[in-house]
Amino acid sequence: DTAVSQTPKYLVTQMGNDKSIKCEQNLGHDTMYWYKQDSKKFLKIMFSYNNKELIINETVPNRFSPKSPDKAHLNLHINSLELGDSAVYFCASSQEGSSYNEQFFGPGTRLTVL
Amino acid sequence: AQSVSQHNHHVILSEAASLELGCNYSYGGTVNLFWYVQYPGQHLQLLLKYFSGDPLVKGIKGFEAEFIKSKFSFNLRKPSVQWSDTAEYFCASSGSYQLTFGKGTKLSVIP
Numbered sequence: 001d002t003a004v005s006q007t008p009k010y011l012v013t014q015m016g017n018d019k020s021i022k023c024e025q026n027l028g029h030d031t032m033y034w035y036k037q038d039s040k041k042f043l044k045i046m047f048s049y050n051n052k053e054l055i056i057n058e059t060v061p062n063r064f065s066p067k068s069p070d071k072a073h074l075n076l077h078i079n080s081l082e083l084g085d086s087a088v089y090f091c092a093s094s095q096e097g098s099s100y101n102e103q104f105f106g107p108g109t110r111l112t113v114l
Numbered sequence: 115a116q117s118v119s120q121h122n123h124h125v126i127l128s129e130a131a132s133l134e135l136g137c138n139y140s141y142g143g144t145v146n147l148f149w150y151v152q153y154p155g156q157h158l159q160l161l162l163k164y165f166s167g168d169p170l171v172k173g174i175k176g177f178e179a180e181f182i183k184s185k186f187s188f189n190l191r192k193p194s195v196q197w198s199d200t201a202e203y204f205c206a207s208s209g210s211y212q213l214t215f216g217k218g219t220k221l222s223v224i225p
Contacts, residue, residue, distance in 0.1 A: 004157075031211065033211075033212070041218045042215070044215070045212040099208035100208075101208075102160055103213055105159075
């Protein structure tokens with residue numbers, strides 16, 4: 001059974017389009033995250049949610065809007081896609097948000113903006 | 115703010131060679147540290163973690179790391195690498211509701 005799943009795995013789209021990436025975890029965790037991995041493999045936190053509430057928004061453009069319909073899901077919607085949005089986006093979850101909790105990562109979504 | 119630095123961008127080793135990947139963290143307070151591995155085309159997996167106690171931490175697949183507080187370091191080691199260890203390795207420190215990652219070290223193991 002997949003613990004943290006993301007769809008789609010690959011996403012190729014044109015500049016200016018709007019797209020969504022879905023994330024689901026079946027671990028019963030309270031906290032979920034989105035990370036962006038750029039072309040140099042650098043990973044950076046974008047958002048953290050705890051029990052459907054936004055905790056961290058790490059200076060991400062407001063074209064990015066996370067939505068958490070329940071604590072098992074954290075979707076990422078991106079408006080007006082730009083070339084610089086091309087990256088791999090990883091969803092993760094943890095039992096709760098304290099620094100003592102291991103984060104479990106999804107397989108990633110490779111977004112390519114043409 | 116926390117920061118993590120990894121000194122080696124790309125390490126190339128022959129099979130059976132010993133491995134040590136450097137990691138330094140900046141935060142002076144209580145720090146929780148992790149090493150994650152990303153095999154080609156796959157998601158991140160936890161290798162090991164340090165919260166407190168014995169500064170020598172053993173993880174999966176024969177990896178270990180040593181926490182040296184005086185040097186702000188948490189280096190990853192393996193006595194004998196295999197071709198299957200070829201991957202990207204990330205050191206990270208955790209704060210409330212986030213992980214701060216280093217820039218990663220690519221390890222290539224030559225058969």
